[in-house]
Amino acid sequence: MNIEQLKNFVILTRTLNFRSAAEKTYIAQPALSRQIQNLEEELNAVLFDRSKRQIVLTDAGIYFKGEIVRILRDIEKVSEKTKQIHKGEAGSISIGHASSAMHSIIPPLLLEIKKRYPNLSVSLLEGSNGFILEKLKTNEVDFGFLPNALIPEGYETVEVYRENYFLILPQNHRLNRNTFTNLTECRDEDWILHPQEGYGYMERILQIINEFGYQPRIVHRSPNTSSVLRMVAAGLGITMMGKSTLKGFKLNLKTIELKNLEHQLDMKLVLRKDRKAELDNYYTVILESIKQLATP
Structure with missing residues (x-):
């Protein structure tokens, strides 16, 4: 399987119509059909139920779609970061946070990051613990600041502060x-x-x-x-x-x-363990910064 084949699969899952998908992918319908058949053969799994008037995803197809959408998003993000490294650009990170973190740790943290990485773009996303954990899971957020969060397996956590x-x-x-x-x-x-x-x-x-x-x-x-x-x-x-x-x-x-x-309320810094090496430079800066910042 290749990236083009996977992208065409995702397009077909959205149209659920070979003719419409062929028009969107700019390839002939028979060629698209062969791509999907080859993909199914390689996976040894049926991704589409073709027995009805309109094709529908099988259970295997629904699972495969979810994973492939995530993987394609990650590939795009990695490609963009690779270009930025090649050009000597700092790139960007995303921080998810609960509202209480904005009133305590986020503003001084952003100032500290700006000192060290003046060209680094930092985007913020505010939401509940569950919302931010979901964004961490899908790589839409790199770091999270969460209060009293029940953290699932697979995440690195550091206590930032405790307060009454x-x-x-x-x-x-x-x-x-x-x-x-x-x-x-x-x-x-x-x-x-x-x-x-x-x-x-x-x-x-x-x-x-x-x-x-x-x-x-x-x-x-x-x-x-x-x-x-x-x-x-x-x-x-x-x-x-x-x-x-x-x-x-x-x-x-x-x-x-x-x-x-x-x-007491316990504010934690959270990131995925499998991304720790990738984010190590920024993780180190954040850890050093929060140690220097006064407890609210």
Whole structure:
């Protein structure tokens, strides 16, 4: 099999029509059919079910398509980086991050990277732990900064910092830092939280609340930190976040630092182990930079 053959296969999976695919690949329909047959013979697997009026992918074909799309994307990325190295250009990296990392580690990290690699292009992608882990898996992101993430096998992790959680309340809320004892006092409150997705961040917050003997009454959920804080400021409920998340927001809020909790928010740097050698220069710079940066 060759790259052209694989690209033509992907085009056929999108059109599911040999004539349309032949027009898009600029080769004759019989030649395209032979390519696909040769591919199936080489794989010893049937990729398309041709028994119906319109061809459809088999289970093997669906799996093969997913892997080949990823591989072709990686080949394109490697080719581009090879050209950049040949030309003496610095290239680019992509960093995925949770919103709290933008309020703590990301800005000073970008300044440090700029000092060392002035021609390096750094793109940012913000999202939840699950979203960033998926982008790391598909190589759409090179590094991730994730809070309290449950990291699957195959990833390198480095703790960047730990920080206390804060209870966040509307400015006129009855609770205040002088009289507050613990989260038991929030048993009857309305809560505004991020969605659960099974990757650690919100699960840890719910675990903390549950340890005080109750399930929080969640009235609103939003994946956007700014939206959560604005709803709290409007008096719609209370929430709980890491200390650094609050940086940069000037809202009508009251905060209580939860100093006596057993748990803290743990921010991690994450990358795939099988890409460590490829990203070693940038990984080293990031590690050195985060050691120099003050803990938020």
